[in-house]
Amino acid sequence: MNSVEIAVVGAGPAGLSAALAAARQGATVALIERDERLGGQLIKQTHKFFGSGRQEAGTRGFVIARRLAAAVEEEPGIEVRLASTVLGYYSDKVLYLETPDGLSRLRAERTIMATGAAERMLPFAGNDRPGVYGAGAVQTLMNVHGVRPGKRVLMVGAGNIGLIVSYQLLQARVEVAAVVEAAPFIGGYLVHAAKIRRAGVPILTGHSVKEAVGEREVQGAVVWRLDEKWHPLPGTEEPVDCDVICLATGLTPLSELMWQAGCKMVYLPELGGHVAWHDEDMRTTVEDVYVAGDSSGVEEASAAMVGGRLAGLCAAASLGHDRGVADKKAAAREELAALRAGPTGERIRTGLAGLRKAGGLG
Ligand SMILES: Cc1cc2nc3c(=O)[nH]c(=O)nc-3n(C[C@H](O)[C@H](O)[C@H](O)COP(=O)(O)OP(=O)(O)OC[C@H]3O[C@@H](n4cnc5c(N)ncnc54)[C@H](O)[C@@H]3O)c2cc1C
Numbered sequence: 001m002n003s004v005e006i007a008v009v010g011a012g013p014a015g016l017s018a019a020l021a022a023a024r025q026g027a028t029v030a031l032i033e034r035d036e037r038l039g040g041q042l043i044k045q046t047h048k049f050f051g052s053g054r055q056e057a058g059t060r061g062f063v064i065a066r067r068l069a070a071a072v073e074e075e076p077g078i079e080v081r082l083a084s085t086v087l088g089y090y091s092d093k094v095l096y097l098e099t100p101d102g103l104s105r106l107r108a109e110r111t112i113m114a115t116g117a118a119e120r121m122l123p124f125a126g127n128d129r130p131g132v133y134g135a136g137a138v139q140t141l142m143n144v145h146g147v148r149p150g151k152r153v154l155m156v157g158a159g160n161i162g163l164i165v166s167y168q169l170l171q172a173r174v175e176v177a178a179v180v181e182a183a184p185f186i187g188g189y190l191v192h193a194a195k196i197r198r199a200g201v202p203i204l205t206g207h208s209v210k211e212a213v214g215e216r217e218v219q220g221a222v223v224w225r226l227d228e229k230w231h232p233l234p235g236t237e238e239p240v241d242c243d244v245i246c247l248a249t250g251l252t253p254l255s256e257l258m259w260q261a262g263c264k265m266v267y268l269p270e271l272g273g274h275v276a277w278h279d280e281d282m283r284t285t286v287e288d289v290y291v292a293g294d295s296s297g298v299e300e301a302s303a304a305m306v307g308g309r310l311a312g313l314c315a316a317a318s319l320g321h322d323r324g325v326a327d328k329k330a331a332a333r334e335e336l337a338a339l340r341a342g343p344t345g346e347r348i349r350t351g352l353a354g355l356r357k358a359g360g361l362g
Contacts (some may be wrong), residue, residue: 004030004079006315007095007108009086009257012040013301014293014308015114016068021312021328022112023077025321030106031078032097034085038072039065040116042301044139047164054335055302062143064301089261093288110288110315113258114308117251117272117294122156125211127245131218135165135248142172150244154221155179156209162248163192169246170199177242180207180223182230210237212245221245251298258295261286266358270351271297277360280333281314282307290315297355299339299348306335 008019011033019031037043045061056064072078084099095106119134121127133141133149135157141147153174155166158181166176176196184206186193193203206226213220220243225236251272258276259265264285265274276284276291283290292311293304310332317325340348355361 001094001105001107002030003107004028005109005319006030006312007032007086007106007111008114008312009095009111010040010114010116010293010295011035011038011069011072011080012114012116012293012304013042013064013068014116014295014304014311015040015112016065016072017305017308018112018114018290018292018312018315019078020068020071020075021309022316022321023075023312025313025316025323025325027077027316027319027321029078030081030108031072032081032084032086032095032106034083036083038069038080038082041136042068044136044143045301046143046168049301055305055339057302061301068305086257089257089286089289091262108288109319110290112282112290112292112308112311112315113261113276113295114292114304114311115254115257115295117298118254119247120250120252122209122247122249124209126214126218127212129212129214129218130216131214131243132212132245132247135161135246138165138244138246139168142168142174148172148174149246150218150242151175152177152242153244153246154209154223154240154242155246155248157181157248157250158183158186158188158193158203158205159248159250160188160192161251162246163188163196165246165248166196166201167192167199170196170201176201177240178223179203180209181205182208182226184228208232209245213239218243218245251294253295253298255295258284258289258291261289263289263291266355266360268297268351268354270347270354275355277355277358280361281318281329282311283314283318297348297351303336303339303348306332306339310336 005027042061042065210222221240263276292308
């Protein structure tokens with residue numbers, strides 16, 4: 001069986017940053033990714049990132065992925081294992097991997113789980129018809145494989161993801177019939193909303209999808225109005241001509257491995273659902289297991305990169321690779337606080353307050 005000082009599970013912005021930080025401290029790292037390339041969600045993000053210049057704002061997501069991947073490939077302390085899925089973590093610090101050559105085991109003194117998040121499904125009649133997609137799947141089809149998902153899309157959700165993917169659909173010459181949003185307001189940045197409105201796409205707040213129309217695949221949709229408690233108002237149904245219903249209704253941390261490893265889990269809706277309890281070093285209740293990125297609470301790539309760096313530094317320091325770590329950790333924490341400041345960070349601050357209430361982040 002192979003062994004390594006630090007295993008990082010997932011090579012999105014959090015895992016790439018964690019691997020780099022740990023290796024630069026002098027640790028040996030195995031970076032394990034189930035996909036065939038490095039970058040996680042970033043590889044499908046063609047828009048320029050918002051946020052702070054310190055975390056690459058103004059750069060397109062896939063360019064950030066390329067930069068991080070190039071840095072990882074140049075780092076001799078990191079062994080990259082692509083097309084390899086971690087199936088389980090066991091108490092003797094052993095990870096089970098499914099690889100192109102079959103099952104294998106890896107013993108790691110520390111493991112950083114950076115597995116990202118999954119898209120939320122929405123219950124409505126016909127939601128299992130071909131033509132109902134998550135926004136991430138639509139992005140993968142268009143921006144990774146160059147395939148249009150259909151001709152005319154009903155977007156569900158007016159957060160940043162729904163608005164950005166709507167714009168990307170328009171750029172790919174796919175019509176967007178409308179964006180429906182259950183809340184009485186637009187959740188995403190108004191600059192994104194303005195762009196798609198200028199292109200003639202109506203954004204219907206206080207609305208949701210009632211059903212998908214079509215026997216074998218989506219051939220239309222019915223939307224209806226909701227009251228202030230998000231209850232549908234019968235009699236307000238309207239048909240929508242579309243062949244795709246795209247769901248951008250939020251993300252939830254991919255936390256199966258943390259459950260299976262025996263980490264204490266805390267339900268924090270503001271962070272997307274169940275997350276592994278962790279302290280300010282990103283360490284979980286299973287002493288050798290750390291978390292980072294969306295799997296530790298759904299935020300953004302900017303926070304994932306800084307949180308990943310912090311987890312990598314702390315995991316390496318716990319193995320004696322602690323050169324200059326105090327200052328580096330302080331700098332990362334400051335960056336995270338800055339990213340979470342202001343009105344846009346309120347949801348995250350509330351989630352983290354819940355984690356503190358459960359005794360975490362101390
Ligand atoms: C449309 C859209 C627009 C966005 N725009 C922005 C933006 O402008 N600015 C911004 O900061 N953020 C943005 N984000 C958010 C950002 O993409 C995510 O917050 C970020 O990618 C999270 O990083 P991560 O590393 O935690 O997870 P991910 O990027 O999801 O990476 C997780 C990786 O783990 C791998 N993995 C999972 N399970 C296993 C396993 N068992 N074994 C091996 N590998 C595994 C996955 O394959 C994946 O590669 C956007 C998101 C979307 C969907």
